Amino acid sequence: MIAYPWLASAVTRSPILIAAAGFASRLPWLIFTLHAGVLTDRFDRRKLIVTMDFMRGVLTAFVGVIVVLNRDSLPSLNDLSSITDLSTNWILYLILMVTSFLIGLAEVLRDNTAQTIMPSIVDKENLEKANSRMWSAESLTNSFIGPPLGSLLIGVAIFLPFFFDTISFFFACALIASLAGSFKPFEKDVPREKINFRVEIRAGFDWLWSHQLLRPMAIILGCLNGLGAMVSATYILFAQEVLHTSVFVFAILGTAGAIGGILGGLLGPKILSKIGSGPSLVLALVSAAIGNLIVGLTSSWQVVWIVTAVEIFLAVLWNTVTVSLRQSIIPMHLLGRVNSVYRFFAWGSIPIGLLVGGTLVSVATHYISRENALRFPYLLSVALGLVVLAFAIPRLTTSKIEHARAESSQ
Secondary structure: OOHHHHHHHHHOOOHHHHHHHHHHHHOHHHHOHHHHHHHHOOOOHHHHHHHHHHHHHHHHHHHHHHHHHHHHHOOOHHHHHHOOOOOOOHHHHHHHHHHHHHHHHHHHHHHHHHHHHHHHOOOHHHHHHHHHHHHHHHHHHHHHHHHHHHHHHHHHOOOHHHHHHHHHHHHHHHHHHOOOOOOOOOOOOOOOOOOOHHHHHHHHHHHHHOOOOHHHHHHHHHHHHHHHHHHHOOHHHHHHHOOOOOHHHHHHHHHHHHHHHHHHHHHHHHHHHHHOHHHHHHHHHHHHHHHHHHHHHOOOHHHHHHHHHHHHHHHHHHHHHHHHHHHHHOOHHHHHHHHHHHHHHHHOHHHHHHHHHHHHHHHHOOOOOHHHHHHHHHHHHHHHHHHHHHHHOOOOOHHHHHHHHHHHHO
16 A cells, blocks of 8 residues: 555656556456456355465565666655656556556455355354454554555665565465365355356346346445545545655555544444444445545645545445445355446446546646646545435435345345
């Protein structure tokens, strides 16, 4: 979370190229998600996770080696906030693009598999509690421990975080491999036919598209993620040039997600029981629009920290409701495919949003100041977010969520 964006910003200062680097890492969610769902429903899910984490570890180590070999050609990270006309290092940039894409492919299959493996470990009635605790742990390590550690390591040497990350991937492989039990989505003695991706993807698509709740939920999340990607496309430039953050302050900004995520994970089930699933989802949508308005108008990283913490807190509520819902109502033999179709709509919009965001900033710099151009995607997302909110309110109600759960248990 620290090393990749700062490395990219040391390789190029072009908003569209910065966004394109993010696009490369998220493109697999658009082109590979559906196929990943088929594979998830065909192969041992524990082995898939281990294999994908191992591949990501190898690729990350490769990036670390390349950075070591080119470290003398990179500018000082402390000077980046005042550099806007840096010549693009095309060799390093292309390596980042290719490795980001390959790591993204592995991430798609790994993450889809990880969500479908949960019902094999936890009873249905405990899924919300298990998922909320999982996200608390993820927030703690991803955002609270990771960013400060990343800033410390990158302050010593720009390549160190990549090698540390490599070790973490291999350690994750060992942990997942140690899980006991059966994680095959099929009966041991049932013969499996040759994979027909088109037919199997269609089965997952048809099931989701015919569902009166999951279909609009996937579309709404896709719009939400697309808008989020649009504003995050040039976030590293926004943080450096508008908020004037150092590497360390950028890491502190990352801890906001941890605080919000941990509190959301711990308090989520209690809040859901008090206000209901529907209002929790609407709150997440409202916070996204209001948060982007505040960030788009401020120059204070402290304000951005508070806004981010609140947004992530409510985003965890969204995930607790929607992921647990999918895990509990989708038939087990279709879980991987339906989940992948859902994520195709929900996450496939991210690479599109990244390109739109980078393009908006690049074009806007010809008509307004660079600072205002970096603010523009935030303000545009507010108007679009209100349209999404109007579409979502009548469709994401507690009664409809409970009705979907009741139908699946019949």
